Amino acid sequence: MAKKSAAKIKMEAAEIKRAAAARREEKKLRNIIPVSNDDVDLDYYASVDQAWVEIGLAAPARRALIDDGLFKLSDLRKTSLAAVKELHGMGPNAIRILINEMKKADLSFRK
DSSP: OOOOOHHHHHHHHHHHHHHHHHHHHHHHHHTOOSOOGGGSOHHHHHHHOHHHHHHTOOHHHHHHHHHTTOOSGGGGGGSBHHHHHHSTTOOHHHHHHHHHHHHHTTOOOBO
16 A cells, blocks of 8 residues: 555545534534534545554544644654643553654654
């Protein structure tokens, strides 16, 4: 499978953010608390989460990072470790994987 261009990834990311915002607004209006797989469009996530799949992150962690606008390892430089830990879906194993991959790539979180 060919790599997607940066512009295409950016366009898909914007589309995902708009769809997520629309779903959040709809949930607020309906006052629905639990999230089911029916509320999540998994095809959108699958189209932009290749970088996270390659390093072995679980699906909830991948979705949390994508919803926060973090699509590849180098994007983690924009945010602090504490902010990443606060994301819903980021467990201790996901944090451990991210820290190890950041060290391998000689990158660091924002202070």
